[in-house]
Amino acid sequence: MEDYWKLKIEGIKNSFKNNTEYDKWKENVLNPWNKKTHYNEKKYKNSSDMDIRELYTEDDLPDNMDKILGNPGEYPFTRGIYPNMYRGRLWTMRMFSGFGTPDDTNKRLKYLIKNGETGLSIAFDMPTLYGYDCDNRRSTGEVGKCGVNVSSLADMERIFKDIDLSEISTSMTINAPAAILTAMYFVLAEKNNTDLKNISGTVQADILKEYIAQKEWMYPPEAHLRLIRDMLAYSTKNVPKWNYISVSGYHIREAGSSAVQELAFTLADGFYYIDMGIKSGLNIDDFAPRMSFFFNSSINFFEEIAKFRAARRIWATVLREKYGAKNPKSMMLKFHTQTSGYTLTWQQPLNNIVRTTVEAMAAILGGTQSLHTNSYDEAWALPTDDAVKVALRTQQILAEETGISDVIDPLGGSYYMERLTSEIEEEAYKYFSEIDKMGGILNAIKSGYIQKEIAETSYRRQLNVENNNETIVGVNRYVDENEKPINTLKISDIAENGQVRGLRDLKNKRDNRKVDETLDRLREAMRDDSINLMPYIMDCVREYATLEEISNIGREIYGEWKEPKIY
């Protein structure tokens, strides 16, 4: 397997030509000029610590360009996965939303739909993300703060009240308890008499990146991976338009990685899930088409676009060459993008609108399938209605006023873009080779290698900012001495009290004997690794067993998880 990566690295290296044109120009034109005038001696680098030249020329186009680009809709999809791209359908404008009670969130979702949003995306609060109910002692002070609280199916019913699930797709950012929230969504659809074959959406469910970056888990990796396998198999058979996983680089990037690290670690996770599906006995072309991805779009414009293009090329190439996929849909990397939360500054928050716009442009030029644009006030708090409207309008202005979406991959063929795409691709392959040497991504995570790589990059960047080698406007340059506080969204404790009361009422009202029965059956099934747990979890959910009650069955059987120490 290592040999395969080495072959790819060699191939890319060999595709680079000598930079005769550049060298000649530098010697004859640039150097004499620089002797006479001011010249900035600093080393130009991108987030991935790659050297950036001041000029790229025709020599920088890889010599096998016709093979490695592919027209839109053609292997290896570097230029885009669909032949018509945004002329066929614009990217989905999907704003990540959720706060307070399910009723608060329902109101926000309807507000966004009214303002032209075209897909839903639910943000859950910290207790929900870790599989605790709102009445757990640990949840005190956190209910509804970072997202909406969901303790049972009853809460999901309120979030989606009067929203037709067959009309709009929903993305749920949930990982550790992903199987439970997915079960809730499926049961909700059933209750609304919507055929599971007609619902579409995505659940994040990518547990590997949790251990790497977002750090939201309940059990040891093996337990979560089993649940992902079960979701994968269940959805492939019963919910054909459901993306059972969204392999995510977003959080890896936010945790401090470079663009290359984000790309490499995310795709390595993706390969792991492919291996898992195959191991569970499925045909790759049956489940790979429903695998989706989620990337960050950060502030180094060209680097981000190249990263998206490289992602498509690598995925298609490896799925076809290494895994033997036959269906082109298996090879198409489709992805959601969110602009970078990390680049938002608390200082001079209106500047964040500009940062978000540039990052959104990179995502669009990179060929994203859906997009979330951050609101300018998100370094302060969850966004207000007004702030989120500006963020959505940013996408609409880009889509409908600027012409940015008129032409597919307009940067394709650019000397710099093609060279950068290939270099990023090469660096990613180097990481795959490294990870394989460690015995695969799971081992690389358990040993803390991946986490250390990210922490290293993050610290290096922070020092660059501290030493003023890197500028953040309003933070270490152009500082405003008179910062004024802005209006932010406040989430009162009323949300928490209301949720706790609601849960108490629910536990009194539901048929507790039936709840216990379904939980017992789930416990039994969990002991046998060959059983698919999804139908069992759906049974629990139907009887209004709570998120924590269901999660606790797994805690009983699999135990909890302590992360490797990296400090």
Add this chain to the structure above:
Amino acid sequence: MENGKNRKYTEAPIKVLLAKPAIDGHDRGIFVLARAFRDAGMDVIYAGLLPTPEEVVDTAINEDVDVIALSLLNGAHLTAFKNVIDIMNKKGVHDIAVVGGGIIPDEDKPALEKMGITGNFGPGTPLKIIIDHIKKRAREIRKLRENEYR
């Protein structure tokens, strides 16, 4: 604390416990701080994810730290930081400084200060300012301890 008696308080490296005392996985910042504190010559302990307030206080006592540095980015600082202070008070721990940081709105700062939590640094604060503050608090604590042992 017999160990403490023999130690020259002004010379030993400052010992800091870094902790996120609630359900909060945003740990990029705390790892940066861990590195920066260490590079500034401090002994650094990280409490790991999801520690209970009891675990934070127990670790601080057992490791004999000068400063507990609390960080939260999830909006639960008023409740969660207070839990740590309450347990310190219950256990009669008064010779450890507590500093805070994270997404802390200005209007919450007086309440935290009143609990004895200082600093309360927001996003974009230069590392030097944080490090200087920790050093200052550690000096105060060591003076306090010296007087107590005298």
